[in-house]
Amino acid sequence: MAENVDLLWEPRDRGGRPQRLALTVDRIAAAAIEVADSEGMAAVSMQNVAARLDVTKMALYRHVASKADLVAVMIESAVGDPPNLMTVPGDWRTRLTRWADLMRETWRRHPWLPAATTGERPTGPREVGWTESAVAALSDTGLTGGERMDAVFLLSGHIRNTQSSATAGTQPWTTDKNLREVLHRHRDRFPALFEAATEAHAATPTDNGWTFGLTRILDGLSTLITTRHHPNQP
């Protein structure tokens, strides 16, 4: 558990030895990401990743301490370098919108990220960098430190929820044929849900609540920030 922190935070110099290595942490991570991108996180086993590199699974353990370690490196590699939002013209809202869009795009490219980033786990510098970006975008808003943290957490959570399919019981109702059929059969029991789902299904296809939720969250932040700037007005 502690080793991977070193693996993530310390530069990986190989002790000066100029050896040519068949296997490196980066190659392993790349192979694992390939597996996850194409077959999902469940398919990421040491066996599978090793097979893709034409190597036995135990060979991987020469470079990563555990599977959790491997996943941590995968994440750190997949999230990419955090953006510099200071170059984005506009206020906090413009910047946070940009941040959210970039984040969403990254997570869209690697749909396994929501599944991989649950539970307690080590965090790498690039991932921290993304958080830094968002917190920094809220610098001049008058929010307290705790509020800035909470705001970024709220936004991150929204990305996670909309990017991982079927996280809550709510979403698939409008699309999943099977669920729609069940709902139709029990429409007497769930009239409000049935009506909303039917109406939603007839309307233009949804983006999984992404835009809706983002706008609501930013509106809510806006309300708070405005109040802070003008504390004596409603």
Add this chain to the structure above:
Amino acid sequence: MAENVDLLWEPRDRGGRPQRLALTVDRIAAAAIEVADSEGMAAVSMQNVAARLDVTKMALYRHVASKADLVAVMIESAVGDPPNLMTVPGDWRTRLTRWADLMRETWRRHPWLPAATTGERPTGPREVGWTESAVAALSDTGLTGGERMDAVFLLSGHIRNTQSSATAGTQPWTTDKNLREVLHRHRDRFPALFEAATEAHAATPTDNGWTFGLTRILDGLSTLITTRHHPNQP
């Protein structure tokens, strides 16, 4: 995959046979919930659950079709009966707040629920009932069906995110000693985050962003609903 839908939605009559059963679906679910409550979702294996009932694991398969099935029954049992919010005085905001509090309390009692309710899975009537409750609370707001669905999804997601510890990389920064140490070491690299986390740590202990996020979401919904009611005013 299809059998458990029957298990969840159809009343479980045992064919009329008046047999005395050592094992029932309900007893199995109760034992599994005990395991999950006390040792976490990862400890819920067929083996473990069976051992708690003094039975072999294969005996469980006479009553549930698969582990996914068992988990589905666990969830349906743990979420409990959905509330009737129509008896709550006040407007949509009062009702949704009540709903969120009840939901949060339920999830607090069963911390494994976030982990168990990820991924594609069958949904039971009680879980649907909770969604129905929330959607119904938004009936008279002038929101479209899709918007009501998205709003409930947004709220559900917030509960999920705040109840499952360390979902995003943001949260543990203020509490986890190890992470705080790492952050302190790299404070030059993440100045905004460091400042916010330090300030947040010094302030009163947080509720994991629960109140903050809930207020922001409800404020954002309020903005939208007000606009809908008065479309020609800012």
Add this chain to the structure above:
DNA sequence: AAACTTGTGTGTCCGGCGGACACGGGGTGT
């Protein structure tokens, strides 16, 4: 009463998982 059927728990086996551990072989520094 005897035979049959049905529902329920058991024992055994399988493939796949993460991981421990001893081994071997090849390139490097002395």
Add this chain to the structure above:
DNA sequence: ACACCCCGTGTCCGCCGGACACACAAGTTT
């Protein structure tokens, strides 16, 4: 030439979900 050390291999373990054949106790039928 030598020893060392790094790194990939082979084997083994316990746990997981699950298939399948079997044992056994009722209740039903003849």
